[in-house]
Amino acid sequence: MPDVEHSSGTVLTGRPPFVDFSHVSKNFGFEPNVVEAVRDISLTIREGEFITLVGPSGCGKSTLLSMLAGIYAPSAGQITRAGRPIEPFSGQVGYMTQNDHLLPWRTVAQNIAVPLEIRNLSSREAKLRTDELMRFVGLVDFAKSYPSQLSGGMRKRTVLARLLAQDADTFLLDEPFAALDAQLRLRLQIELRRITRELNKTTLFVTHDLEEAIALGDRCVVFSPRPGTIKRIIEIGLPRDRDLLRLRHDPAYIALTTQLWDEMAPLIESEGDR
Amino acid sequence: MRLLLARSIILIAFFGLWEFASGRWVAPIFISRPTLVFQTFGEWVMDGTLFFHAAITATEAFVGFFVGSVAGVVAGLVLGRCVRVAEVVEPFIRGFYSLPKLALAPLFILWFGIGMNMKVAFTATIVFFLVFLNTYTGVRNVSRELITILKLMGATEQYLLRRVVIPSAITWMFAGLRISAPYALVGAVVAELVAANRGLGYLLASSAGQFDTAGVFAALVGIVLLAALLNFAVGLIEAKSMPWRKSGEMSGLAI
Numbered sequence: 001m002p003d004v005e006h007s008s009g010t011v012l013t014g015r016p017p018f019v020d021f022s023h024v025s026k027n028f029g030f031e032p033n034v035v036e037a038v039r040d041i042s043l044t045i046r047e048g049e050f051i052t053l054v055g056p057s058g059c060g061k062s063t064l065l066s067m068l069a070g071i072y073a074p075s076a077g078q079i080t081r082a083g084r085p086i087e088p089f090s091g092q093v094g095y096m097t098q099n100d101h102l103l104p105w106r107t108v109a110q111n112i113a114v115p116l117e118i119r120n121l122s123s124r125e126a127k128l129r130t131d132e133l134m135r136f137v138g139l140v141d142f143a144k145s146y147p148s149q150l151s152g153g154m155r156k157r158t159v160l161a162r163l164l165a166q167d168a169d170t171f172l173l174d175e176p177f178a179a180l181d182a183q184l185r186l187r188l189q190i191e192l193r194r195i196t197r198e199l200n201k202t203t204l205f206v207t208h209d210l211e212e213a214i215a216l217g218d219r220c221v222v223f224s225p226r227p228g229t230i231k232r233i234i235e236i237g238l239p240r241d242r243d244l245l246r247l248r249h250d251p252a253y254i255a256l257t258t259q260l261w262d263e264m265a266p267l268i269e270s271e272g273d274r
Numbered sequence: 275m276r277l278l279l280a281r282s283i284i285l286i287a288f289f290g291l292w293e294f295a296s297g298r299w300v301a302p303i304f305i306s307r308p309t310l311v312f313q314t315f316g317e318w319v320m321d322g323t324l325f326f327h328a329a330i331t332a333t334e335a336f337v338g339f340f341v342g343s344v345a346g347v348v349a350g351l352v353l354g355r356c357v358r359v360a361e362v363v364e365p366f367i368r369g370f371y372s373l374p375k376l377a378l379a380p381l382f383i384l385w386f387g388i389g390m391n392m393k394v395a396f397t398a399t400i401v402f403f404l405v406f407l408n409t410y411t412g413v414r415n416v417s418r419e420l421i422t423i424l425k426l427m428g429a430t431e432q433y434l435l436r437r438v439v440i441p442s443a444i445t446w447m448f449a450g451l452r453i454s455a456p457y458a459l460v461g462a463v464v465a466e467l468v469a470a471n472r473g474l475g476y477l478l479a480s481s482a483g484q485f486d487t488a489g490v491f492a493a494l495v496g497i498v499l500l501a502a503l504l505n506f507a508v509g510l511i512e513a514k515s516m517p518w519r520k521s522g523e524m525s526g527l528a529i
Contacts (some may be wrong), residue, residue, distance in 0.1 A: 069426055091428030101420040105441050115427045117437070166427045 018047040018202050024077035026063050036227035037063040048200040052207060052217035056267050060228025061206045065172040069093045094168035096176045100155045102147040108158050109143040115166035133161040153184045171203040189216055190244045214256045215247055222263045232263050306487035315492040324496055331462050331474040332500060334390055338397025339458035343405045343451055350409025375400050379468045388469040397461030404454035412446025413439055448512050455508045459501050
């Protein structure tokens, strides 16, 4: 492996830990119908690190995100963020899913301003910040459009800008680009890498797309299902400022995707036609 | 234009047939005749009888509609946001809902007499359930994921209600209001039929009591006109309250 990649891989290892899962388990339901969603997850994520999570459906990836967001508490174990236990709804954790969830009666600019309104910014400040964000994600020409008038990609950009307006330090992204076509997805992946790197956001990114998991992540966590446990953590070690457009031919990238496929193949096989 | 023509032809043919049939095929006591109906209607218009009774019915319908829909919207919002409470009271609401409202009329007469209050209470009860159920459904239909995302941004319950839940549910609320507007009139008229000494329902019942068939039809015409007016008003308010729906439709046309 070339030296450059190695050194840029180690830049992160020097960073302080930011999110820590320690022997975390989560059960749903009551006896005798308890479903064990995740079991004994331990994972330390550094500040500004981009973690991708892959695994068969129902392996508890989303459960892990929800617990980090504070939507529900773990049944056992501890989670800390920035050295403190999780405070639910503190505004420090941003969430994005496959669905856009924009408010249809608000324009792009007004949608982006929602978190600013929630934080009670003055309308002048909010306007400045909204304009800045729209420039940042390339939405300036669409400020006055309604979501129903936008393409899928533009809607995603709006959601991304709204997420940034929230000013959270942790991003929880649950298959945000799953419904997009391949080219659009690639453009948004490039955008997301740029944003999270420039703004130093700690990111957990759930995906079913193994190439996406390698292309975006600093590390990739492979889950095995029922109950969800960590099967393997893959150090990706590609440069942090990697060029996603050229990645496809990078031998290191190819080796990593092959490795990830090999990890996933038995899980996919055992899943059968359930 | 052709639509209008076709409708006019149907209308003229209908009245023509009615006029012709009356006294030839069917005794006038059953169906009267259009000329007589419009004569009676004209007389009521001229001497103000129609406006007097229509105003009373309209007031009952309107006040009942207002009281019932305000209560329905409030109850729908509250129960829609407090799922635990909704779960507890659900069987009571369902039970009360399945009770035929007409069966309440004697009770309301007992409580409120045969004046306007009884009609208002009766109308409000009918309207309440329709508006309540729609508002409740609308509130429950707001995406939970959206609510979660906004809560993670730090949104308070007040913010969610004002900026997200009410605007999201407004389509449903209006559907409820729209459906219940004609029922408000039904409520007022039915309550007048049960017991009253004024209103269009009373006019209808008293005409029938005197075997004045033309009067019965004339009262029906009055009720139809009042209903049309009511629907028009609701449509107007709806268009004013949700301008973004229009802009969405326009973009749809542009493509």
